[in-house]
Amino acid sequence: MQTQLLNIYDKLLKHFGPRHWWPAETPYEMMVGAVLTQAVAWRNVEKALTNLKNQGLLDPDRLYRMDTEKLEELLKPTRYYKMKTRKLQELNRFIVENYQGIPEAMFNTVVFNTSVFNEELPVLRAKLLKIYGMGPETVDSILLYAGGVPIFVVDAYTKKIFYRLGLTPEQITYTKLQKFFMDHLPGNIRLYNEYHAQIVALGNKICQNVPKCIQCPVSDCCSYFKETNFN
DNA sequence: TGCCAGGCCGGGT
């Protein structure tokens, strides 16, 4: 299975090239993006991030003092913008009130000496999951892409694609699918980083528009796609 | 035109 997963990864990487994820200049921008991108196309998130940058609000302390209604206006392009505003505010509050507004400080306690991270990691993950609007994908994205923690990020594309490849059940929980990857892949930050980025690249290409699925780098995926008349 | 994006919450069974 490990060979198969790495083979798929190699095909994707060769086809799409390195994705250079996460597309953010700072860990804080990354975290903000992770919240804003929930169930919305990234191009919409970019608009909101630009709005925040223009207002100098990609700063925990500045955002902390920002008026809610004005923030909602800036986040409108991200669809469910009122909920997104609250989610961002609550994540930001967590950082400001617990880590002096220094996002990187969150990870100080989970820093590992070699490839082993200590028991503080699940503690931090649980704390993040308790924050309003922080679900497993958002939290794991933050841990991997902002914190450099080797944890595999699962999303809707992962579920669809690996089901179509015949490797996982159609109905599978986030936790189980994550375990599937982490059980069969080496715990390597760079691999987890790039693999998820590649899955999204493939998902963006084939998961919405079946007729365009012509030169899918994972051939089995394409054939399965057509046979099942998915979507 | 209509369809649907890189989820998550809360209330139901």
Add this chain to the structure above:
DNA sequence: ACCCGGCATGGC
């Protein structure tokens, strides 16, 4: 443990 409606913009 699942299931499902609600959230509510903008691009193709």
